[in-house]
Amino acid sequence: MKDKNYGISPKKRFGQNFLTDRNIALKIVRLADIKPDDVVLEIGAGQGALTELLIDKGAKVIAVEIDKALFHLLLVKFSDVKDIEILNEDALKISYKRLSERAGSKLKVIANLPYNISTAILFKFLEEREAFSGFLLMLQKEVAERIAAKPRCKDYGILSVFIRLLMDVKIEFKVPSSAFYPEPKVDSAVIRLNILDKPRVEVDDIDLFRKVVRASFNQRRKTLSNALKALPVPHNFIIKAFEKAGIDPNRRGETLSVEEFAKLSNIIDRSRE
Structure with a gap:
C-alpha cells in the first residue's frame, strides 16, 4: 500500500x-x-x-x-x-x-x-x-x-x-x-x-564499567558473583571488590544502582594496579 x-x-x-x-x-x-x-x-x-x-x-x-x-x-x-x-x-x-x-x-x-x-x-x-x-x-x-x-x-x-x-x-x-x-x-x-555536565558518579575506567554492567545483565538470573566470572579479571579480585564495596555477591545485576555499579567497577579497577 x-x-x-x-x-x-x-x-x-x-x-x-x-x-x-x-x-x-x-x-x-x-x-x-x-x-x-x-x-x-x-x-x-x-x-x-x-x-x-x-x-x-x-x-x-x-x-x-x-x-x-x-x-x-x-x-x-x-x-x-x-x-x-x-x-x-x-x-x-x-x-x-x-x-x-x-x-x-x-x-x-x-x-x-x-x-x-x-x-x-x-x-x-x-x-x-x-x-x-x-x-x-x-x-x-x-x-x-x-x-x-x-x-x-x-x-x-x-x-x-x-x-x-x-x-x-x-x-x-x-x-x-x-x-x-x-x-x-x-x-x-x-x-x-x-x-549532565559530568557523569552522575565518577568512573575511573569507562571501558571496565561497561564490561561490568554488560556482564551483570547478560544472564539476568545469575548472581553477580557468577555473572562477573565473564570479566577478564581474576575472580578473587572480584570477590574482594564485593567486600570492599559492601555489595552482596548473591545479588543480581538488576538490583544495583548506577552508583553501585560505578563503585564496584572502580574497586575492581584499582585492584588490578
Missing part, C-alpha cells in the same frame, strides 16, 4: 512508521522549546511532517533520511528553504562530532526515531554526546520505559544504567499507534534526555 499523499510505500527494512497526527507533531515542537540559534538534527525525517514545523520555528534544521525516495521528496518539498540541510545517509554511520563542528554548534536532536535502529542509535548518541545539547525523541514505549527504568524492575537493564550515568531522563507523554501510518503494533512515547 502506498501513502495516500506522496505515493511512497513505507519500507519495513527502514522501520518506517510516518507520524500523521499533526497535533502530536505540534506538541513535540512546543516541548522542544526551539530558539532561533538552535541547530536541530532530525533523524528519519520521512515525509517532512515534523521537519516543516521545526523550520517554522526558525531553527536551522539538519534532516537525515536514508530512504532515497523520501530524500528526493524532501529536497523538492523544501527546495525554497534556506536553513535546511538534507542528508541521504545512514544515521548509524554519521560522525556527529564532525557534523556539530561543521554546523558550528551543538546539535539539538528532535526525532521520531525509526524503530529498527532506536537502541543502536541511542548507544551512538552516548558515545558522541559532546556533539549534542539535548534530545527529544519519539521511541517505542517499551524502549522509553527501559531507558527510564529504576533498579529492581523488569525493564531495568544495560541501557537504563548507561543513560542514567550521563543523562537525566523524563518521559513526556505517550503516543498511540493510531498516530502513525502504517499503524505499528505497539504504542510510542516521547522522551527527553538532558546531558
Whole structure:
C-alpha cells in the first residue's frame, strides 16, 4: 500500500512508521522549546511532517533520511528553504562530532526515531554526546520505559544504567499507534534526555564499567558473583571488590544502582594496579 499523499510505500527494512497526527507533531515542537540559534538534527525525517514545523520555528534544521525516495521528496518539498540541510545517509554511520563542528554548534536532536535502529542509535548518541545539547525523541514505549527504568524492575537493564550515568531522563507523554501510518503494533512515547555536565558518579575506567554492567545483565538470573566470572579479571579480585564495596555477591545485576555499579567497577579497577 502506498501513502495516500506522496505515493511512497513505507519500507519495513527502514522501520518506517510516518507520524500523521499533526497535533502530536505540534506538541513535540512546543516541548522542544526551539530558539532561533538552535541547530536541530532530525533523524528519519520521512515525509517532512515534523521537519516543516521545526523550520517554522526558525531553527536551522539538519534532516537525515536514508530512504532515497523520501530524500528526493524532501529536497523538492523544501527546495525554497534556506536553513535546511538534507542528508541521504545512514544515521548509524554519521560522525556527529564532525557534523556539530561543521554546523558550528551543538546539535539539538528532535526525532521520531525509526524503530529498527532506536537502541543502536541511542548507544551512538552516548558515545558522541559532546556533539549534542539535548534530545527529544519519539521511541517505542517499551524502549522509553527501559531507558527510564529504576533498579529492581523488569525493564531495568544495560541501557537504563548507561543513560542514567550521563543523562537525566523524563518521559513526556505517550503516543498511540493510531498516530502513525502504517499503524505499528505497539504504542510510542516521547522522551527527553538532558546531558549532565559530568557523569552522575565518577568512573575511573569507562571501558571496565561497561564490561561490568554488560556482564551483570547478560544472564539476568545469575548472581553477580557468577555473572562477573565473564570479566577478564581474576575472580578473587572480584570477590574482594564485593567486600570492599559492601555489595552482596548473591545479588543480581538488576538490583544495583548506577552508583553501585560505578563503585564496584572502580574497586575492581584499582585492584588490578
